[in-house]
Every structure is written in C-alpha cells, then in structure tokens.
Amino acid sequence: MIYTLDHEPAHIHLTGPGQAKINLLGPDGSPELVSSVGIKRSDMRRLFAEVVERREEFLKAWERIHG
Template structure:
C-alpha cells in the first residue's frame, strides 16, 4: 500500500493478518529496506522483500506519480 497523503522517503506498507511492515523503497535503484515490522515472521519479510525488489520500478513510478519525487 502506498498512501497518497504519506510522507517521504518513498516507502510501502505491507498489511495483512493483523500485522504490518514498512519498507523504504530506496528509489530509484533499491533495494527495499525494512523500516519497521509489527508481527510478520522473518520468512514473511524475506518474501515481501523479494517481491518488492521485483516490483521496484513500478512502485517507484507510482510513488513519484502520487508525490512528485522520492
């Protein structure tokens, strides 16, 4: 989730199952970096990090579209 009224630096919220993690995207080149975690396992976080790395270009484009810069 990228919130349209959120603050910089570019980041995403991963939410589910009563848990939340926030990853800094480190646009435009990555790699994403875990900023905080509330309840996800290390395995979950590793999988999220891999998925975010694959989608980094699209996520950075979306952040820039919503916020004008990183």
C-alpha cells in the first residue's frame, strides 16, 4: 500500500495479519526493510522477494502519487 499523504523516502506499507514498511531505495539502491511487526519470518522473506521483483512498478506508482 502507498498512502497518498505520506512522506519521503519512497516506501510501501504491507498490511494484513501484521505490518511492515519497506523503503524502495535503500542505501545500496535496493529495497530495505524498515520495520516488521506480526509477520512470520518465512512470510516476510516471501513478501520482501516480491517487493524486490516489483520494485520498479512500486516506484512508478510512488512517483505518480507523490510527483
């Protein structure tokens, strides 16, 4: 999820049975996990891999929403 009234840096929020925040551009240019609460480690690995795979799509959405 990308919130419309959110702040830099470009990031997404994962919500469901837990919550996580992932910066789309970490220090090395790849996604970076900021926080995770209530998500099993195995599920977080799977979700993070999907974010890595879809990073460009998420960055384009961030740009469209936030300019």
